[in-house]
Amino acid sequence: MADNKAKMRVAVAGLGAIGTDVVKALDQGIEGLTLVAVSANSPDKHRGWIAELKSAPKLVPIDELAELADIVVECAPSKLVRAIVAPVVERGKTAVLLSVGALLQNEDLVDLAKAHGGQIIVPTGALIGLDAVTAAAVGTIHSARLVTRKPVAGLIGAPHLVENNIRIDDITEPLRIFEGSARDAAKGFPANLNVAVALSLAGIGPDRTRVEIWADPTVTRNTHRIEVDSDSARFSMMIENIPSENPKTGRITALSVIACLRKLRASLRIGT
Ligand SMILES: NC(=O)C1=CN([C@@H]2O[C@H](COP(=O)(O)OP(=O)(O)OC[C@H]3O[C@@H](n4cnc5c(N)ncnc54)[C@H](O)[C@@H]3O)[C@@H](O)[C@H]2O)C=CC1
Ligand SMILES: O=C([O-])CC(=O)C(=O)O
Structure with missing residues (x-):
């Protein structure tokens, strides 16, 4: 036609x-x-x-x-x-x-x-589940959390690491390098935490959305897990992204x- x-x-x-x-x-x-x-x-x-x-x-x-x-x-x-x-x-x-x-x-x-x-x-x-988060936000979301794990190469150079003198080049075990609000995560990791801001804007905002970031030499994929509790549903979802030619960005x-x-x-x- x-x-x-x-x-x-x-x-x-x-x-x-x-x-x-x-x-x-x-x-x-x-x-x-x-x-x-x-x-x-x-x-x-x-x-x-x-x-x-x-x-x-x-x-x-x-x-x-x-x-x-x-x-x-x-x-x-x-x-x-x-x-x-x-x-x-x-x-x-x-x-x-x-x-x-x-x-x-x-x-x-x-x-x-x-x-x-x-x-x-x-x-x-690069995230998962924003359809469910925006739906839950029509009702009341009690809490929203993101846990991100990335290979070291995807995090090197992030301002939060440079400003706080956190060295991750030689780590051999997973290291939690940030815990805080999505707002602060976006400032400290501008090329990495778009997903945190997207989650927060879909849900309960950048100050109430909690974020944990791990530098993890045991993973090869950028991994994001979201956990949401609301008056309509509780859900958690994880996505394991294969990096593209830019190691900071999932395919x-x-x-x-x-x-x-x-x-x-x-x-x-x-x-x-
Ligand atoms: N929302 C999300 O889930 C995700 C967002 N991103 C973000 O998306 C953006 C793009 O990501 P990638 O493609 O991986 O980055 P990239 O670094 O591979 O590509 C960015 C391109 O913009 C070009 N550029 C720089 N200055 C320019 C100018 N003045 N005019 C036109 N082009 C210019 C660069 O040369 C480069 O080719 C980044 O800010 C990244 O943080 C990345 C992954 C996930
Ligand atoms: O996982 C990815 O591909 C990229 C990422 O974390 C982001 O930009 O927020």
């Missing part, structure tokens, strides 16, 4: 572990969407494979994306979140946000979206974005 709805134009900001897979999936085809533009830090590095796509998008600086697209997918370093998302939501458009940890320092972006009829979408990303993250984009215009939509 003919597709009567006009396609929505999509742009991708950042061509790293997540962005590259998202671009390739969009080029293969996602119902109701068309890829029009991408941004990269070193455009020359990407011109070759972009030119070989079925339909090559424009390669432009991030400040041009909001004008060119209806939906901009942010998969860039967290310091660029404001520069990428503000112009999108100011135009009443949609930003898909991966560096969700940065939202805590940029909470006014949500007000900006509200004022202009824009939307910020946070995919489940499933890009797939979650692709699934999220598929849902935007799909004729059948499963899950909350």
Whole structure:
């Protein structure tokens, strides 16, 4: 049957572990969407494979994306979140946000979206169970907790470790390196704890959501366990993510974005 709805134009900001897979999936085809533009830090590095796509998008600086697209997918370093998302939501458009940890320092972006009829979408990303958490949050959640275990390589360089002089390079046993709120976890581990912030925004907020982080030389996967107790259900779930080419980022993250984009215009939509 003919597709009567006009396609929505999509742009991708950042061509790293997540962005590259998202671009390739969009080029293969996602119902109701068309890829029009991408941004990269070193455009020359990407011109070759972009030119070989079925339909090559424009390669432009991030400040041009909001004008060119209806939906901009942010998969860039967290310091660029404001520069990428503000112009999108100011135009009443949609930003898909991966560096969700940065939202805590940029909470006014949500007000900006509200004022202009824009939307910020946070995919489940590397986590699990945000469908159940958002459902439970319609009622009352009593407690929410995240326990993250990562191989040492996925944690090295985190500001919390550097500032507190915590050495993990030579550990031979699991070491708990952080216990506290999701808000503090996001500050101390900006490239690692997007999942903590996503959980907190789905549930009871960054101050009441508790987080434990372990550096674990016995695991090869980024492992996240969530435990939620509410007036509708008690649940705990664990996901063991195979790292992508970026050891800080699980492979499933890009797939979650692709699934999220598929849902935007799909004729059948499963899950909350
Ligand atoms: N919500 C979630 O569950 C998850 C979120 N993330 C977050 O998503 C973001 C992207 O993650 P990855 O793809 O793994 O990171 P990555 O480091 O592999 O890719 C980021 C890309 O952005 C590019 N970039 C830097 N400056 C740029 C600029 N001015 N314009 C355009 N591109 C620029 C870099 O060159 C790099 O290619 C990170 O902030 C990460 O923390 C990662 C995993 C899970
Ligand atoms: O597990 C992952 O892939 C990444 C992660 O913890 C995060 O960004 O929050």
